Amino acid sequence: MDAYDVVIVGTGAGGGTLARHLAPSGKRILLLERGDWLPREPQNWSTADVFIDNRYISPDAWYDAKGKSFQPQVHYFVGGATKLYGAALYRLRREDFGELRHHDGISPAWPIGYDDMEPYYTLAEQRYQVHGARGEDPTEPPASAPYPFPAVSHEPRIQQLSDDLAAAGYHPFHAPCGIMLDEADPPFSRCLRTATCDGFPCLVHAKCDAEVLGVRPALEHPNVTLLTNARALKLTTDDAGTAVTGVEVEHDGTRKVVTADLYVVSCGAANSAKLLLASANDKHPNGLANGSDQVGRNYMFHNSQAVLALSREPNPTVFQKTLGVNDFYFGGPDFDYPMGNIQMIGKSQAEMFKGEKPLETKLAPGFALRDVASHAVDFWLSTEDLPVPDNRVTLEGDGSVRLSYSAANATAAGRLYHQLKSMLGRLGMHPDHLIPRHAYLKTDIPVAGVAHQAGTCRMGADAATSVLNPDCRAHELDNLYVVDTSCFPSIGAVNPALTAMANALRVGDHLLERLGAGRATVGSTV
Ligand SMILES: Cc1cc2nc3c(=O)[nH]c(=O)nc-3n(C[C@H](O)[C@H](O)[C@H](O)COP(=O)(O)OP(=O)(O)OC[C@H]3O[C@@H](n4cnc5c(N)ncnc54)[C@H](O)[C@@H]3O)c2cc1C
Numbered sequence: 219m220d221a222y223d224v225v226i227v228g229t230g231a232g233g234g235t236l237a238r239h240l241a242p243s244g245k246r247i248l249l250l251e252r253g254d255w256l257p258r259e260p261q262n263w264s265t266a267d268v269f270i271d272n273r274y275i276s277p278d279a280w281y282d283a284k285g286k287s288f289q290p291q292v293h294y295f296v297g298g299a300t301k302l303y304g305a306a307l308y309r310l311r312r313e314d315f316g317e318l319r320h321h322d323g324i325s326p327a328w329p330i331g332y333d334d335m336e337p338y339y340t341l342a343e344q345r346y347q348v349h350g351a352r353g354e355d356p357t358e359p360p361a362s363a364p365y366p367f368p369a370v371s372h373e374p375r376i377q378q379l380s381d382d383l384a385a386a387g388y389h390p391f392h393a394p395c396g397i398m399l400d401e402a403d404p405p406f407s408r409c410l411r412t413a414t415c416d417g418f419p420c421l422v423h424a425k426c427d428a429e430v431l432g433v434r435p436a437l438e439h440p441n442v443t444l445l446t447n448a449r450a451l452k453l454t455t456d457d458a459g460t461a462v463t464g465v466e467v468e469h470d471g472t473r474k475v476v477t478a479d480l481y482v483v484s485c486g487a488a489n490s491a492k493l494l495l496a497s498a499n500d501k502h503p504n505g506l507a508n509g510s511d512q513v514g515r516n517y518m519f520h521n522s523q524a525v526l527a528l529s530r531e532p533n534p535t536v537f538q539k540t541l542g543v544n545d546f547y548f549g550g551p552d553f554d555y556p557m558g559n560i561q562m563i564g565k566s567q568a569e570m571f572k573g574e575k576p577l578e579t580k581l582a583p584g585f586a587l588r589d590v591a592s593h594a595v596d597f598w599l600s601t602e603d604l605p606v607p608d609n610r611v612t613l614e615g616d617g618s619v620r621l622s623y624s625a626a627n628a629t630a631a632g633r634l635y636h637q638l639k640s641m642l643g644r645l646g647m648h649p650d651h652l653i654p655r656h657a658y659l660k661t662d663i664p665v666a667g668v669a670h671q672a673g674t675c676r677m678g679a680d681a682a683t684s685v686l687n688p689d690c691r692a693h694e695l696d697n698l699y700v701v702d703t704s705c706f707p708s709i710g711a712v713n714p715a716l717t718a719m720a721n722a723l724r725v726g727d728h729l730l731e732r733l734g735a736g737r738a739t740v741g742s743t744v
Pocket residue numbers: 227228229230231232233250251252253291293294295296297298299300302303304305306307308416417448449450451484485486487489490493669670671701702703704713714715716718
């Protein structure tokens with residue numbers, strides 16, 4: 219049996235970031251990752267392999283509320299979902315940490331405020347080398363430091379879109395972006411600015427993901443150990459049920475137990491809930507840390523729409539994810555409730571199109587499919603999903619995930635869609651054409667699958683209505699922490715990864731103090 223100071227289960231935005239933060243302490247840290255290293259191979263950048271054959275999506279089967287199985291968009295690799303992510307690294311708005319009234323309900327307050335998170339957002343932006351420009355987005359929260367790298371430039375069609383938006387009175391901004399692009403010194407830029415970024419792994423390791431900037435730097439410290447192909451099956455507790463005593467792991471086909479002083483679960487929202495539920499015992503009959511019956515509940519994943527507009531001029535953009543618009547984040551014309559964020563999504567490519575003639579004619583009369591591909595401008599609309607107790611993860615009899623979910627906040631999502639559609643004529647696009655991408659593309663998953671999953675172990679001050687305290691420690695167990703998007707009480711309407719990373723750094727400082735390793739590095743750029 220191996221003993222450690224800290225075991226971290228999962229190596230994504232939460233776990234990978236935390237590992238790097240704890241590593242310099244010299245404490246014995248074990249990382250358990252159910253997946254392997256994502257192979258570096260030509261297929262990383264093959265649209266057909268990645269988008270059509272789902273090469274990097276787990277073969278897991280999950281079940282919906284009616285018991286129908288589906289393949290979730292989850293990625294089991296060192297680095298977790300960040301290996302495939304679009305690296306749009308946004309801070310939540312200051313208001314997102316308070317209670318916000320939406321058309322369809324309340325977005326609850328976090329037990330911590332924006333000011334508690336701000337230093338960690340700054341540190342996370344430094345650790346993940348975020349490129350951006352402050353001062354362009356009126357909804358942007360205050361920041362104690364500039365972005366560490368300049369914004370990624372727009373290509374001409376997106377610059378034109380930015381100019382047209384500004385001329386129409388909106389406030390387009392350069393999207394905060396985690397790619398290692400050095401536009402001032404192209405021969406030495408690690409990032410090559412390719413079309414195969416959002417939704418693809420980066421073949422040259424130039425994406426600021428949790429493998430490259432979390433796990434690998436952590437492993438430079440001899441006190442950090444990583445086990446790949448090591449799936450945590452269950453957490454065990456002492457007789458009183460107040461402390462975790464071990465993790466049962468299936469590692470390369472054999473079962474073992476690892477022990478530590480502190481245990482951190484960071485498996486992604488659905489799988490963290492799954493692990494806690496699967497760890498039920500006499501003292502925790504409904505699942506570990508689940509006396510409140512909140513584990514698995516309040517699952518959120520953004521009310522997202524990937525839509526495709528048709529530019530009057532061709533759109534030859536390669537890297538499209540450089541622009542955002544938050545003018546409707548807190549409301550819009552004739553709508554006094556939050557609507558959400560508009561940003562670009564990776565450019566759709568000809569190979570992704572279905573190529574079905576009848577569909578083509580119905581969706582875009584007068585356009586050949588190749589014209590649709592060459593004129594497509596792709597947007598990603600995110601409206602906040604609201605926490606609903608019945609939107610939840612439970613376990614099937616065989617231990618698989620059952621995900622019961624009904625969309626929340628649909629009215630606001632519809633308003634955001636119509637808002638963008640109403641603007642197209644002034645943006646050099648065909649005014650009537652704003653079509654969900656899944657209607658055109660072979661595998662564009664409606665509402666983005668489970669990419670932005672969050673909320674299954676929410677933090678709160680009240681043990682009766684939350685799973686974790688504000689330090690992300692389980693109310694009921696002294697040495698169990700959950701540090702991934704599970705802890706989010708609300709998800710806001712911007713992408714979640716930077717918040718997961720910043721929160722992992724915040725909890726990391728708490729753990730360092732608890733381990734007697736001193737408070738770490740807020741304010742440092744290392
Ligand atoms: C295609 C795509 C695009 C995205 N684009 C963006 C974006 O542009 N911006 C943004 O902010 N967010 C984006 N996201 C979302 C973002 O990647 C996630 O919010 C973030 O990675 C969540 O971090 P996490 O730590 O909660 O989980 P993950 O990063 O998923 O990490 C969980 C880890 O736990 C491991 N694991 C699970 N179960 C076990 C177990 N039992 N034992 C051991 N290990 C286990 C998994 O293999 C995984 O490595 C995107 C996601 C996808 C899929």
